[in-house]
Amino acid sequence: MAVKKTSKEDILQNSIKLFKQNGYYNTSMANIASECGLIKGSIYHHFKSKDEIGLEALKFIHKYFEENIFKIAYKTNLDAKEKIKLFVKKTDEYFLNSEGGCLLGNLALELSNENVLFNDEIRLYFSAWEKALVNILKDKYNESESLELAKEYVALTQGSIMMMQLYSSTDSYLKVGKKLTSLL
Amino acid sequence: MAVKKTSKEDILQNSIKLFKQNGYYNTSMANIASECGLIKGSIYHHFKSKDEIGLEALKFIHKYFEENIFKIAYKTNLDAKEKIKLFVKKTDEYFLNSEGGCLLGNLALELSNENVLFNDEIRLYFSAWEKALVNILKDKYNESESLELAKEYVALTQGSIMMMQLYSSTDSYLKVGKKLTSLL
C-alpha cells in the first residue's frame, strides 16, 4: 500500500473542521495532526506555526465564498431576482452542511481585538459579503438603502447561525434566506 | 492600610471582562488572578476550577439580564410600547458599554457542543430573552408571529454585536433597537 502524502489543503480542511467545532485555542496541533493521521511534529513540515494554519484557514474559506457565492452578485447573465435566489441557495448549501457554523464569525468573537492579522482577514470577508449583497440589491434600492439592508442581512445570518448551532435547529436560519429573497 | 479581601463577585466580574475580551480558553487562571491583584493559586480558595468560574460567570450575567432587562416585559404598570422602549434602552446601555460584546453569545460560538453545562446555561439565557420579547410583542401580534419576531430580533442583535465588535462601530447595532421599537 502506497504511503499517502498529506497536502497542505488536507491539513487546512481538517483544521477548519476542528476550529469550527471546538474553537481555535481549544484545538491543538496534536488534535490537527491526529485528524490527519499524523503526529504533531509532522505538521510543521507544512506550516511554520499554528497561527499560520489559522490565517490560511480563514483565507481558504474566504476564497471559497468569493469563488462560489459572492461572485454570483457580479454575473451578467442573471437578473437581480435570479441572483439573490442563487446567492441564498449557495449560502444555505454551505452553512446547512457546515458543522460548527461560520469559522470567520466564530473567530470574530473568540479572538481578542489584538489579533490584528486575523481580524483584518475576517473584516475583508464580511465586507466582501456585504458588497456582493449591495450589488444585487441596488437593482431595486438606492445605494444607502442597499448598504443598510446588506449589513442587516449579514448580521442576521450570523446571528441565526449562532442560534442554529446552539439549538441544533435550522428553523430560524432558513427564514433569513426567504426574507432576503423576498426583498427583490 | 487594610488588606483588601477579594470577593467571589470581584473575581467573577474580572473573569467576565477577560473572557469577553480574550475568549474563554485564551484566558488563564493567572490572567484572572493578575486582574484581581492576586496570584493564580489564590483563586482556588474561591472557586474549585476554571470551569466553575466560567459557569458562574454565565449565570451571573443571566441573572443580571433577568433582573434588569427581561423583567421589564412582565411589568404591569407599562403598556407594550413603553415596555419595548425601556427594554431596548436597557439592552443598549449594557451592550454599548460592554467591551467584548455578549459573553453568552461569544461562548455559544467558542465552545464545542460537548460542553453540555455551559450550553444549557446559554440556551436558558437566550430562551428567556426570546420569551420576554414574545410577552411584549403578543400585545399586537399573535403567538406564532410574536415568537418568530422575537427569535429574529435576538439573532439580529447577536449578529449586530458581532459586527459592532469587529468594526468597532455602533452604527448598525443601533438600528436594531429602532427597528424593534417600531414594531409596536
Add this chain to the structure above:
DNA sequence: GTCTATATCAAGATAGAC
C-alpha cells in the same frame, strides 16, 4: 514527508506556611 525524541514554556490544580 513522517517519524522519534526532546526542549521549553504555560496551563490547571494542590499542599501547606503565614
Add this chain to the structure above:
DNA sequence: GTCTATCTTGATATAGAC
C-alpha cells in the same frame, strides 16, 4: 485569605534519523 512552592499535564515548536 493570600502567599510560596510544586506537581502534572499538555501546549507550541525544533532537531535530526529514516
